[in-house]
Amino acid sequence: MKLLLDTNILLHRESKNPVNQDIGRLFSWIDKLGYEKCIHQVNIDEIEKIKDENVRKAFLIKIDSYHRLPTVAPLHPVVREVSEKYDTSSNDLNDTALLNEVYSQRVDLLLTEDRKIHKKALKLGIDEKVFTIDSFLEKVTSENPDLVDYNILSVRKEYFGNINIKDDFFESLKEDYQDFEKWFAKKSDEKAYICLLEKKIIAFLYLKLEKENELYSDIRPNFSKKRRLKIGTFKVDLNGYKLGERFLKIIFDNAIQYSVDEIYVTIFPKSIGQLRLINLLKDFGFAYHGKKESISGEEDVYVREFSRNALKSSPKTTYPYIDSKVNKYLVSIYPEYHTSLLPDSILCTESSEDYIENEPHRNAISKIFISRSFNRDLNVGDIIIFYRTGGYHKSVITTLGIVENIHTNIQDEDHFISLCRKRSVFSTDELIAKWNEKPNSRPFVVNFLYTYSFPKRLNLKRLIELGVIKDRSSAPRGFEEISDQSFEKIISETGTNRHIIIT
Numbered sequence: 001m002k003l004l005l006d007t008n009i010l011l012h013r014e015s016k017n018p019v020n021q022d023i024g025r026l027f028s029w030i031d032k033l034g035y036e037k038c039i040h041q042v043n044i045d046e047i048e049k050i051k052d053e054n055v056r057k058a059f060l061i062k063i064d065s066y067h068r069l070p071t072v073a074p075l076h077p078v079v080r081e082v083s084e085k086y087d088t089s090s091n092d093l094n095d096t097a098l099l100n101e102v103y104s105q106r107v108d109l110l111l112t113e114d115r116k117i118h119k120k121a122l123k124l125g126i127d128e129k130v131f132t133i134d135s136f137l138e139k140v141t142s143e144n145p146d147l148v149d150y151n152i153l154s155v156r157k158e159y160f161g162n163i164n165i166k167d168d169f170f171e172s173l174k175e176d177y178q179d180f181e182k183w184f185a186k187k188s189d190e191k192a193y194i195c196l197l198e199k200k201i202i203a204f205l206y207l208k209l210e211k212e213n214e215l216y217s218d219i220r221p222n223f224s225k226k227r228r229l230k231i232g233t234f235k236v237d238l239n240g241y242k243l244g245e246r247f248l249k250i251i252f253d254n255a256i257q258y259s260v261d262e263i264y265v266t267i268f269p270k271s272i273g274q275l276r277l278i279n280l281l282k283d284f285g286f287a288y289h290g291k292k293e294s295i296s297g298e299e300d301v302y303v304r305e306f307s308r309n310a311l312k313s314s315p316k317t318t319y320p321y322i323d324s325k326v327n328k329y330l331v332s333i334y335p336e337y338h339t340s341l342l343p344d345s346i347l348c349t350e351s352s353e354d355y356i357e358n359e360p361h362r363n364a365i366s367k368i369f370i371s372r373s374f375n376r377d378l379n380v381g382d383i384i385i386f387y388r389t390g391g392y393h394k395s396v397i398t399t400l401g402i403v404e405n406i407h408t409n410i411q412d413e414d415h416f417i418s419l420c421r422k423r424s425v426f427s428t429d430e431l432i433a434k435w436n437e438k439p440n441s442r443p444f445v446v447n448f449l450y451t452y453s454f455p456k457r458l459n460l461k462r463l464i465e466l467g468v469i470k471d472r473s474s475a476p477r478g479f480e481e482i483s484d485q486s487f488e489k490i491i492s493e494t495g496t497n498r499h500i501i502i503t
Contacts, residue, residue, distance in 0.1 A: 002067075003035040004101055006112035007046045009133075010039065010063065012272045023272070026111075026133050029140045038107055039066045042094040072097065073104040082123050086116065096120065102129050111136055113272055115279060128418040134276065138242075138422045155195045155203070155246060161188035169201040169237060176268050177296045192233070193250055195243060203243045205250060206232040209258050219292045219301055223264075229255045229306075231265035234277065242363035242423075244280045249344075249365050249450070252320050255306050256500060262306050266292045266299040278302065284365075285317035310502040312381025315402045319365070320451045322402060324503050328383040328487045330397070330469075330476040331369070338388045338398070340425045341367060345386070345398040345453040366404060368424040369446045370434060373478025376444055378406050384448060385490065387476050395475065396457040397490065405447035419445050454494035466493065 013023050030037060047063065050056040075083070075097075083096045095117045101107045103124055110130045112118070121130040131139065165184050174180045187206070195203035208230040216223040231251060236243045255263050265281065267274055278286075278300075286302040310323035339346050343362045369384075378384075386399040410416050413435045420431050434443055463469045468486040469476075482490075491501060 001033070001035045001109065002038050002107040003030060004038045004040060004069075004098060004107040004110045005043070005066070006095075006098060006110065006114060006117070007043045008113050008272065009111055010043060010047070010066075011059075023133075026137065029137065033140060035109075037066045038069055039063055040069055040098055040101060041072055042097050044068075046094065069101065069106070073101050073106050075100055076103055079103050079124065082120050086120055086123075092116065099124065099126070099130070102126050109136075113275060128414075132276070133272070134244075135422070155193055155243075155250070157191045158194050159189065159191055160184060163192065163194060163201070167201045169204065169235070172271065172273075173233065173235065176270075177294075179295065193247065195236075195246075201237075203236040203247060205234050205247045207251065207254050208232045209260070218294065219266075219290060221290050226261040227259070229258060229260045229263045231263065234265060234267075235273070236277070237273070244277065245365045246363035248280065248284055256320065256497065259499070260306055263304040264289070264301060266301050268297065269300050283316060284319055308499065308502055310381075315381050315404060315449055316366070319402070319449055320500055322383060322400065322451060322501050323381055324383075324484075324487070324501050326382045327379065328385065328482050328484070329375075329378065329479045330387050330482055331371070331373070331384050331479050332387050332389050332476045333369075334389055337425045338386070341369070342386060342399050342450060342453070344450075347388075347396070347398075347457075364423050365450055366423060367401075367448055367450050368420050368422075369448060370420060370424060370426070370443045371446065371478055372438065372441055372443050375479045375481065376406070376408050378403050378446060378479065380404065380406070383487070384446070384479070385482075385487075389475075392460050392472060395460040397463070397494070398454055398457055399450070400452040400454070400496070401448040402451050403446060403448050407445040407447070410442065410444065416443070416445070423447070452496065452500060454496060456493065456495045458490065458493055462493070466490075 009023075009026075013027060027037075043063070044060075047059045048056065050059065079096060079100045083093065087093050087096055095112075095114060098110055098112070099117060099120055102110050102121075103126055108129065110117070110121075111133070112130065113132055118127065118130055118132070121127045165181060170180070170184075177183070190206075193203075193205040193207075194201055210228045210230055212225045212227055214223075214228070229251070234247065234251075236247065251263065263286075265286070267278060269275055269278060281302055281304070284304070286304045289301040289303040292299045292301050308321060309318050310321040311318045312323040312326055315323075333341070340362065380403055382403040384401045384403060385397050386401065387395060387397050389395050407419055410419065413432060416435045417428060417431050420426065421428060424431070426434060458466070458468075460469065460472065460475055464471060466486070466489045468482060468489060490496075491498065
């Protein structure tokens, strides 16, 4: 397998002081799997533009350890069409040259953090061959479970005073913030969210509630008076397990709990990890606001408006708010898959130890549900309510989700696997079996946002009493549409926080 590397990957790998531990894990996997690390002539050209002569020479020496593609593929006419539509600079043209090698099948995969490259790959129909660090690690960990060198990941709250600040995890934060250790010590009686791997920290999140009288003299443009949730410190080292999304859900859950008007974060856009975090935040509605001045330098400020608004055409950007003026569906899910896919919706009869977040689909907000339901007429923004099967007394509704995408025209088995592998409960072998189980009735795929777990669960008996379900024989076996009146009864009876429902 030939793996072509974009220049942004090379620069972070070969820099004098690499600041992202994920790069080490990434290259460990590449070597473990025997992939050939390839570079293109455009990589060389870009590195030769580095102004510092010593740095430039050092990079050119280091890249001799990679396989240089000896020739450049002629630009394919299809690639040329995409280039003419999207490329506006010499850097864009260089990026297209990398994509052309993939499209021409001279290399198998491309690894890049550039979002415009991924957009062009989608237009070319080769997006399943172009990966970010995160998506590549998801791919290799799901395809090679026997090679994964860690078993348990779990998020918990812990006092600052009990957290080891000498852990290597904090080195980059100490470099970015001159007073980080002093600040950390002052927070000893406060709590943060952490995730550990073999007693080492791999993710950290600190949140701070700020009221309307908070001063923001160091931020420009200045903030207006609002109740805000500040993401004080947010760093995730380990990728491939959707920890960034897991922590984002924690952020949004806290924002709902504290009824804030806005969420914001300040961040140095320096390392590849920080840039990936910014991209994740943008996906979920954060927008660039301005700058913050500090003794450590100038940070970028990103803000997420958190007023009650639900954009059904782009539900991720207004997550977790739900537009009620859409279609609503009950959808059945078997008990053996329910809590693995929806871990926050665990039943009191289940053990949380069985569902520690050691799978990407458990951590993810954006998840995959596979169905052969007769009803396939779902739309983006529609509401789905998960109905855990189990009989008259044990079947319960547990969870609200928002439809993000629907895939009904799936080309073949490979396309099906590529859609489902990262965010569904099934292994690759299980997905193959699902696809081939009924050749005359292929499954379709619903990408949904895991939004809310009901405080109170209603069983089949109660749903029949409320008139939501007609009788036992009418229990949902796929996607079953329900009325607005039935939805209102569910919201009322389950004790759902109405703040997230936009009427």
